[in-house]
Amino acid sequence: MSKATIAVLxxxxxxxxxxxxxxxxxxxxxxRYRHSFTFHEGLVGLDAIRAEGTAISDSTFETCAxxxxxxxxxxxxxxxxxxxxxxxxxxxxLFRLRKELGLFANLRPVHPFEPLYGASSLKPEHLxxxxxxxxxELSAGLYYGRLESVPGKPSEIRRTAARTEAxxxxxxxxEEIERVVRAAFEIAEARASRLTSVDKANVLSSSxxxxxxxxxxxADHPSVAWEHMLVDTCAMRxxxxxxxxxxxxxxxxxxxxxxxxxxxxxxSIGMLPSASLGSRRTASGMFGLYEPVHGSAPDIAxxxxxxxxxxxxxAALLLRHSLGLDQEAAAVEAAVEHVVRDGxxxxxxxxxxxxxxxxxxxxxxxxxxxRRT
Ligand SMILES: NC(=O)c1ccc[n+]([C@@H]2O[C@H](COP(=O)([O-])OP(=O)(O)OC[C@H]3O[C@@H](n4cnc5c(N)ncnc54)[C@H](O)[C@@H]3O)[C@@H](O)[C@H]2O)c1
Numbered sequence: 001m002s003k004a005t006i007a008v009l010x011x012x013x014x015x016x017x018x019x020x021x022x023x024x025x026x027x028x029x030x031x032r033y034r035h036s037f038t039f040h041e042g043l044v045g046l047d048a049i050r051a052e053g054t055a056i057s058d059s060t061f062e063t064c065a066x067x068x069x070x071x072x073x074x075x076x077x078x079x080x081x082x083x084x085x086x087x088x089x090x091x092x093x094l095f096r097l098r099k100e101l102g103l104f105a106n107l108r109p110v111h112p113f114e115p116l117y118g119a120s121s122l123k124p125e126h127l128x129x130x131x132x133x134x135x136x137e138l139s140a141g142l143y144y145g146r147l148e149s150v151p152g153k154p155s156e157i158r159r160t161a162a163r164t165e166a167x168x169x170x171x172x173x174x175e176e177i178e179r180v181v182r183a184a185f186e187i188a189e190a191r192a193s194r195l196t197s198v199d200k201a202n203v204l205s206s207s208x209x210x211x212x213x214x215x216x217x218x219a220d221h222p223s224v225a226w227e228h229m230l231v232d233t234c235a236m237r238x239x240x241x242x243x244x245x246x247x248x249x250x251x252x253x254x255x256x257x258x259x260x261x262x263x264x265x266x267x268s269i270g271m272l273p274s275a276s277l278g279s280r281r282t283a284s285g286m287f288g289l290y291e292p293v294h295g296s297a298p299d300i301a302x303x304x305x306x307x308x309x310x311x312x313x314x315a316a317l318l319l320r321h322s323l324g325l326d327q328e329a330a331a332v333e334a335a336v337e338h339v340v341r342d343g344x345x346x347x348x349x350x351x352x353x354x355x356x357x358x359x360x361x362x363x364x365x366x367x368x369x370x371r372r373t
Contacts, residue, residue: 291311
């Protein structure tokens with residue numbers, strides 16, 4: 001039996017809807033495999049701003065920091081007209097969690113299910129054999145230009161009488177690159193031993209340094225066949241020959257964009273889970289934050305339309321990486337695959353003319369399947 005403490009931050013929009021399904025799945029795992037999970041739910045994003053004046057309070061942050069894992073839904077922007085330029089923004093919660101909890105490696109597996117090939121924007125023959133994982137650097141780069149306020153190189157809009165200009169800072173230290181690249185090579189060793197490092201070394205100094213570090217780290221992993229690839233080439237190859245990729249490691253912004261593109265291979269952004277890991281160990285794994293790749297999806301929030309699969313598969317990653325429960329994680333993944341193979345579809349993955357179920361029904365079917373495993 002495993003004991004674990006899990007912080008739960010459902011957040012905004014569809015976040016609470018999909019997180020509820022992930023929690024139902026964890027409850028079944030707890031019961032069926034006789035584990036003991038303690039859940040601590042906290043406010044994050046818009047609700048936290050309204051109630052506590054900040055996207056994540058110190059006490060919610062401390063709850064996360066003292067847990068074995070964080071299960072996160074999504075956070076989303078304030079409606080137009082309500083946001084103050086200098087006021088708190090919902091995404092600051094995620095930035096704080098990632099940075100202050102040292103979560104530098106964001107794992108995003110992309111494995112299109114064969115029964116969903118028809119829901120993808122690619123032809124089935126291009127999808128066959130596709131099974132890749134992105135390792136996105138998560139706690140540096142352009143996203144932290146503003147927060148770090150690098151002297152003389154901030155992220156800001158500068159307005160003077162003469163002109164208006166904007167600047168963003170893409171800063172990486174050697175250490176920040178090395179720790180994520182090492183993590184990616186280790187993941188490659190446990191998979192098909194192929195790694196693609198994606199950058200823009202023909203333009204960016206940060207990418208030139210990225211390449212230097214990759215070449216040094218690669219020497220420690222002789223069994224891994226690796227390559228450098230420019231981000232524009234990678235964007236093209238992802239939709240041309242996606243099955244060629246195994247592990248893709250890249251910096252923060254490129255990873256953000258490429259993984260949304262790759263999500264389309266699976267049929268919907270609602271299908272993709274993620275795990276954000278650092279170097280802190282738990283009793284049987286690594287501390288991590290787990291969330292679906294999608295955002296708060298305000299256009300469908302509150303309408304029982306969101307696909308909960310990304311959130312449920314994130315719970316499976318939590319079981320595997322933070323709690324060391326591989327068998328339970330595999331059972332959750334198998335339950336999802338089974339339900340999809342049975343023809344159950346939320347609207348985002350339903351082919352034209354096929355009936356779709358709501359978020360709750362999709363979650364219920366996954367739970368039922370898991371109970372019968
Ligand atoms: N990690 C996060 O919390 C996160 C990530 C991305 C965006 N955001 C925020 O979310 C808000 C909305 O951003 P966006 O609209 O660009 O991205 P989004 O991911 O929320 O939505 C993009 C599109 O995908 C659809 N979609 C998203 N999740 C879905 C699901 N589970 N099932 C079915 N369809 C789904 C939406 O309906 C929408 O059409 C913004 O405020 C953005 O900053 C948050």
